[in-house]
Amino acid sequence: MAEFDRFEAKRGALKQVPLLPLRDIIIFPYMVVPLFVGREKSINALEEAMNAGKDILLVAQVNAKTNDPRPDDIFKVGTLGTIIQLLRLPDGTVKVLVEGKKRARVVRYLSFEHAFTVEVEEIVEDRVVSIEVEALMRSLKATFETFIKLNKRIPPEMLTSVAIIDDPGRLADTIVAHLNLKLPDKQNILEIESPRERLEKLYGLLEAEIEILQVEKRIRNRVKKQMEKTQKEYYLNEQMQAIQKELGERDDFKSEIQELEELVKKKKMTEEATTKVKKEIKKLKMMSPMSAEATVVRNYIDWVLSLPWHEMTEEKHDIKEASRILEEDHYGLKNVKERILEYLSVQKLVGKIKGPILCFVGPPGVGKTSLARSIARSTNRKFVRQSLGGVRDEAEIRGHRRTYIGALPGKVVQSMKKAGSNNPVFLLDEIDKMSMDFRGDPSAALLEVLDPEQNNSFNDHYLDMDYDLSHVMFITTANTLQAIPLPLQDRMEIIRIPGYTELEKLAIANKYLIKKQMEANGLKPEQIDITESALKTIIRRYTKEAGVRNLEREIASVCRKVARSIAENVEPEKMKKVRVTSKSIATYLGVPKYRYGVKEEKDEVGITTGLAWTEVGGELLSTEVTVMPGKGKLIITGKLGDVMQESAQAAMSYVRSRALQFGLDRDFYQKVDIHIHVPEGAIPKDGPSAGITMATSIVSALLRIPVKKEVAMTGEITLRGKALPIGGLKEKLLAAHRGMIKMVLIPKENEKDLKEVPKSVLKDLTIQCVEHMDDVLKLALDLKDVDQIFKNRDYNLVMEEIYTKKETLPPPTLTEKPADIVAH
DSSP states (O other): OOOOOOOEEEEEEEEEEEEEEESSOOOOTTOEEEEEEOSHHHHHHHHHHHHHTSEEEEEEBSSTTOSSOOGGGBOSEEEEEEEEEEEEOTTSOEEEEEEEEEEEEEEEEEEOSSSOEEEEEEEEEEOOOOHHHHHHHHHHHHHHHHHHHHOTTSOTHHHHHHHTOOOHHHHHHHHHTTSOOOHHHHHHHHHOOOHHHHHHHHHHHHHHHHHHHHHHHHHHHHHHHHHHHHHHHHHHHHHHHHHHHHTTSOOHHHHHHHHHHHHHHHSOOOHHHHHHHHHHHHHHHTSOTTSHHHHHHHHHHHHHHHSOSSOOOOOOOOHHHHHHHHHHHOSOOHHHHHHHHHHHHHHHHHSOOOOOOEEEEOOTTSSHHHHHHHHHHHHTOOEEEEEOTTOOOTHHHHOOOTTSTTOOOOHHHHHHHHHTSSSOEEEEEOGGGOOOBTTBOHHHHHHHHTOTTTGGGEEOTTTOSEEOOTTOEEEEEESOSTTSOHHHHHTSEEEEOOOOOHHHHHHHIIIIIHHHHHHHTTOOTTTEEEOHHHHHHIIIIIOOOSSSHHHHHHHHHHHHHHHHHHHHSSSGGGOOOEEEOTTTHHHHHOSOOOOOOOOOSSOEETEEEEEEEETTEEEEEEEEEEEEESSSOEEEESSBOHHHHHHHHHHHHHHHHTTTTTTOOTTGGGSEEEEEEOSOTTSOEEOTTOHHHHHHHHHHHHHTOEEOTTEEEOOEEOTTOBEEOOSOHHHHHHHHHHTTOOEEEEEGGGGGGGGGSOHHHHHHOEEEEESBHHHHHHHHTTOSOGGGTTTTOOHHHHHHHHHHOOOOOOOOOOOOOOSOEEOO
16 A cells, blocks of 8 residues: 655744734735735734834734724634835835745734734644645646636736645645635635645635636627627618618608708709719619718719809909009019909900910919919909829829729819809919829829810719819919920910019018018017118028018018017117118128129139029129140030030130131140139039120130120120020129129120110110120120231230230139029
């Protein structure tokens, strides 16, 4: 017969320790538990334990509701524990962390008035392992594993901790701590001294807990199925209600359809639109209101009924009033205003005119969008704006077909709905910023919209019917024409807004901007005065733009600083009027950001003042040429584009072809290197208007004859020396006037463009129209007869000057100008 080991509980020595009565909790050996203690006796017991060695007896109360327990209210068996940590809280309570060590039995109470002090007897377990206990331990571990799988509140890591325990008593105490047992059951296990009996008792309780958990799981599954059944019934009930609505048993959907039918009768639409909406309503009647297709049909009907088919605003035909509004809102822009007034005049006489498609082309900030608003205001039309920047999908213009999920009409139809009128002013902004990809070309879709011959039957993919856009006054805006396809350009009337001149900016600032910013910053006319010289300095030294946006920002900055000085003053009403002049402007705006070209200080050899056009106005552009001993190289620097480089080569070819007339040897170019440089090399420059300037500098450098500092010029050159016309004359002459130039040479064919130049500018300039390069040299170099200029000049002396001259032109300097210079 196998020998079985036995567990026997032995009595330990007696010990005096404080007692801590517990409510609704049993602490087993090997447990670490935080407790919150608030009763005075309990706190005293903790303090005695801390003073005596930190041992304390942890025993549960029979009734947790007893606030002042007596010895009879406390169980006899508890756990002898150790205080690990004690923390006093602000509210007077104590947080204590205790660890259970051994079982102990209360022998007698020594005192219980101030604090519970007891004499306890430790229960010592002698461990002798038997086969039966080993079997119980294995069964208990397996059962506990099943319990953990069912009870998700216990972490799976606990199973690993239990598996390594080989002490039967500790195993039982560890597992029971995680079971949701009643207090008497836990106390009963605590009082069982034999580990074997404790394992048996715990095994039975664990099996009962597992059975309860399995029942809970079955109940959850049953409830889940019941919920699914309930949802199914709800869905079927909804279907039944939909069928009842279709059968007329419910009036909600029916009355909704009746409202749509009444609206169709009242709404003035085209015959095609009326027929289609009636057909869609008939289809809607046959559908379930909860179906997805019914929602699509309903949205389609709403879109068609919400569009303005025949609703129009009454237009104004008062030409004088329209002219007044345009003049009130904008300064200058004479051509644009004349074109708008012409349109209104024709419409007043004819009654109806196919809407013109105007395209305002100009740099940012010149008032293209605000001008469209003024047109709407002057004609008493609604105004809608649609930005086309970044649009790359044709469906953005024409809409999506209804077969797609989430389909909507295109931007054109959406904007017409927003306008609520069939004759608005429709602004298509940034038409040059559209792009295209695999989804189509939106510019091609705009061809129908912007064609007066076709837009009376514009077909949107979503509506799938014709919509009349012929009453709409379309206006488009763009910064450049290059990005607009030619077929689209052909549909529009291009009106260029090149940018404001310095004089126009001065007038705009005085008339609009200063007043606007004074009001925005709370300033009164008697508090600030910005002089004309200060405005000129702001325009020239602090802004470089075609429009007036930055000018307005700089004026706003000045007003803010003046407003601050007034606000900081103790007695602002006694402050003197702040006068902003060209000398004091730097104190408000800081160091000037830009510089502008001025004429040379003296006549120079090889340096000619040219005129260039940029998006932000005209500029003076010097061309420098130096001649050095060499082998015939033509060096071109200054970051010039292909067109300007070809102009330099053409100018050089012209000079070589006229070598004998200039008194030069035919092979003079083989003995020298000619370097052509346009300063401010960091700025790209290009354009067909620098030919005569380069030729003049080359001739001056070769002949050692200075160019007049008072003369500036612009024009292209041919190989025969003919001066070709250029563009941007108005801006170039304004730059010459600003740079204190006295005489400007322009091609003969540009004489007609002088009408656009302000008279105040022409009064201070001498304009010379030239047809040939010979005319340019006579005026720029002060030569009487180009063919005879060297009859008394020794060529060898000229070459000796070139070879012995040790001076070189200064290197090109960098500039802070941001705009690329384009010689137009």
